[in-house]
Amino acid sequence: MKLRVNPRIAAKPTVIRVINGKIINFGSRGAFIRERAETKKSAAYEELVHAPTEEDLKYIKEKLGSSNLVQEYDEVAEEATMKAIEAQKEAIKKAQAEYEANNKVEAKAATAGTPKANGSGNAAQSK
């Protein structure tokens, strides 16, 4: 079993927590440099916001009680599921492309063939 940031949380750009003094972004933006503006008490400075490591995830899971932030997952099972989903998606895409192509052919045939099939009346009337 491996650990990862809950995908629902990881989809947000910035989700910041401080763990043992280290600023960590669990969001999709990953590591970045945060600029701190000058205040009356301090000059402006830059600080590094880290991306979470395996150790950080382990710390949260084991030491910080209940949270949805980190979840365990089975890499092999997940890979198999993802492969199955991808295969299914490909099959759906293929079927969809075929369906659309058929629709186009039918529509083309309908627009091209209608006046001829009807003989004379409709085409002449529409003009």
Added chain:
Amino acid sequence: MKNRIIAIVMVASLFASYFQGMFLEMYISISLFLFGSSVGHSMGFVNLGGVDQTDSENCETCDSGVARFILVECAGLDLDASSFDPLTGCITGLAFTDVGIAAEYVPDKDNTAKLDFIGERTGSVHNVNVDGFAKFKCLNKLKISEGNKLKKTCCLIIIAEYNDCNIMVGGLDIVSNCSVSGELRLSKQEIQATVSIYGGDGSDESRMEVAFTGQQRCFTALDQDVTTYADLKTALGI
């Protein structure tokens, strides 16, 4: 004859199952009356720990009053990514989605600043009324501007450090019965700030006063063994 016997046996078994059902129903209703809804479940205990006031650990930090506090706009807190300990009811970490969503306030040090969590029981419902107060003497443009901002906020999380260095978090609830391991949620009634500006009458100080009110379901302290006030300031970029 054979058919008759079969019919009698069937009728008898029907009666038996009917009475058995009645008996079961009676048993369940009597049990529910006597033992409440705990029938069918394991007995639940809150695991009381007791408090011993002769233990020196229990009387070494008693300085009351709020030393400083952080106000966070609720929308800036990521509840999913925050964590808590369901056993102690403590918050072990808060996650924030942005900077510029919070500010720190250091009120007047004249024994007026407070943040109380007052229990109120109505039958089986135990609410915790949040009652906070902070005073900032000597009016100026900055305080008026801050007062205007505070009155606009509609949901606040208040992280208060007391003079004894305990830290309480107002505006959050740990709701134990909403999911398997409990859930961190915003409080039952959000904490709001009510701002007053006193120009005074010449005999007193001009001042801005802020009162905080809200209602939650439990008492929520910050577990300082794993997250400190400084950690939260760093995370919030203040």
